Amino acid sequence: xxxxxxxxxxxxxxxxxxxxxxxxxxxxxxxxxxxxxxxxxxxxxxxxxxxxxxxxxxxxxxxxxxxxxxxxxxxxxxxxxxxxxxxxxxxxxxxxxxxxxxxxxxxxxxxxxxx
Amino acid sequence: xxxxxxxxxxxxxxxxxxxxxxxxxxxxxxxxxxxxxxxxxxxxxxxxxxxxxxxxxxxxxxxxxxxxxxxxxxxxxxxxxxxxxxxxxxxxxxxxxxxxxxxxxxxxxxxxxxxxxxxxxxxxxxxxxxxxxxxxxxxxxxxxxxxxxxxxxxxxxxxxxxxxxxxxxxxxxxxxxxxxxxxxxxxxxxxxxxxxxxxxxxxxxxxxxxxxxxxxxxxxxxxxxxxxxxxxxxxxxxxxxxxxxxxxxxxxxxxxxxxxx
Numbered sequence: 001x002x003x004x005x006x007x008x009x010x011x012x013x014x015x016x017x018x019x020x021x022x023x024x025x026x027x028x029x030x031x032x033x034x035x036x037x038x039x040x041x042x043x044x045x046x047x048x049x050x051x052x053x054x055x056x057x058x059x060x061x062x063x064x065x066x067x068x069x070x071x072x073x074x075x076x077x078x079x080x081x082x083x084x085x086x087x088x089x090x091x092x093x094x095x096x097x098x099x100x101x102x103x104x105x106x107x108x109x110x111x112x113x114x115x
Numbered sequence: 116x117x118x119x120x121x122x123x124x125x126x127x128x129x130x131x132x133x134x135x136x137x138x139x140x141x142x143x144x145x146x147x148x149x150x151x152x153x154x155x156x157x158x159x160x161x162x163x164x165x166x167x168x169x170x171x172x173x174x175x176x177x178x179x180x181x182x183x184x185x186x187x188x189x190x191x192x193x194x195x196x197x198x199x200x201x202x203x204x205x206x207x208x209x210x211x212x213x214x215x216x217x218x219x220x221x222x223x224x225x226x227x228x229x230x231x232x233x234x235x236x237x238x239x240x241x242x243x244x245x246x247x248x249x250x251x252x253x254x255x256x257x258x259x260x261x262x263x264x265x266x267x268x269x270x271x272x273x274x275x276x277x278x279x280x281x282x283x284x285x286x287x288x289x290x291x292x293x294x295x296x297x298x299x300x301x302x303x304x305x306x307x308x309x310x311x312x313x314x315x316x317x318x319x320x321x322x323x324x325x326x327x328x329x330x331x332x333x334x335x336x337x338x339x340x341x342x343x344x345x346x347x348x349x350x351x352x353x354x355x356x357x358x359x360x361x362x363x364x365x366x367x368x369x370x371x372x373x374x375x376x
Contacts, residue, residue, distance in 0.1 A: 015185055017212070018208050019188070022216035023216065023222075024248065030226030031244055031247045033223065048328075050357060051228055053358075056315075058193065059316055061351075062312050064339055065343065069301050069302075070308045078312075085317065089321075094321055096156070096318055096321055104309065108305070
């Protein structure tokens with residue numbers, strides 16, 4: 001399959017047909033779904049809760065079954081830094097920046113210590 | 116840096132006219148304000164957390180142009196990771212398209228919840244479609260937090276300034292990642308991949324203003340191991356979103372009902 005990528009236009013066709021279109025269709029559909037919904041609609045709070053839960057689920061999946069370099073760390077080495085980051089978040093005036101710095105410092109340190 | 120809306124005026128008709136006038140003149144200012152707010156943090160985080168996409172694209176045998184184009188047209192980190200990862204793993208094209216489509220269903224609740232806060236009665240369809248294209252996880256999470264404090268007439272301008280800077284910065288980082296990722300030591304690559312989880316959890320916690328937001332976050336995280344084990348592969352995120360989101364919504368309803376008694 002990768003050999004096919006050498007042929008001029010094929011990578012672009014593949015990106016558009018098998019990447020862009022199957023993904024973009026949902027955004028386009030949503031524009032029409034959003035039409036009838038008012039900003040104050042009670043449905044909106046349900047939709048927003050589903051979106052938030054989905055996002056939390058993406059995070060959970062990234063930590064539970066990671067790929068690439070994250071997979072070289074044990075589970076505690078992925079969940080621990082998240083806890084460290086959130087402790088920093090609450091200690092330092094709910095700062096997103098503090099959470100990132102503390103979490104990153106923790107995971108890089110663990111990476112060197114484990115590896 | 117943050118601007119206030121138009122000053123109150125006694126006559127509603129005159130006020131509407133004045134607001135429209137101000138909106139026209141202020142649109143560029145709100146665009147720049149959005150761009151500035153993205154530059155001040157969120158753009159850097161998305162850009163850095165998606166550096167690895169460039170490396171993945173190179174591993175899968177794509178050129179740097181296609182890698183950068185994938186950020187512009189897909190504008191969906193997980194879908195890009197899936198696409199290049201699956202091509203590298205020599206998955207079949209229909210299977211790749213199907214998995215990507217499944218992963219992007221998550222945009223539905225995001226677009227449906229953000230668009231009503233952005234649009235005015237006069238917003239045209241092409242503008243809405245373009246806005247929908249710009250919505251990805253980061254833009255959504257930050258948008259839900261920042262848009263309500265922007266006056267209605269400036270919202271779309273603010274949103275486009277904000278999201279275009281995010282897309283532009285991430286396109287550059289895709290190219291940088293393409294060139295650079297092989298040179299980085301493993302713990303730092305792990306650190307790059309970890310940007311997404313820590314950033315999302317911190318952003319969602321920060322923007323959670325009601326119990327329903329906090330419960331959606333907690334239930335969503337807690338449900339991940341359960342759906343991963345029980346739900347059919349590829350569908351687990353959808354099952355998770357629906358069940359944990361509905362759970363949070365029911366908790367909020369119960370809290371509201373108790374508050375009324």
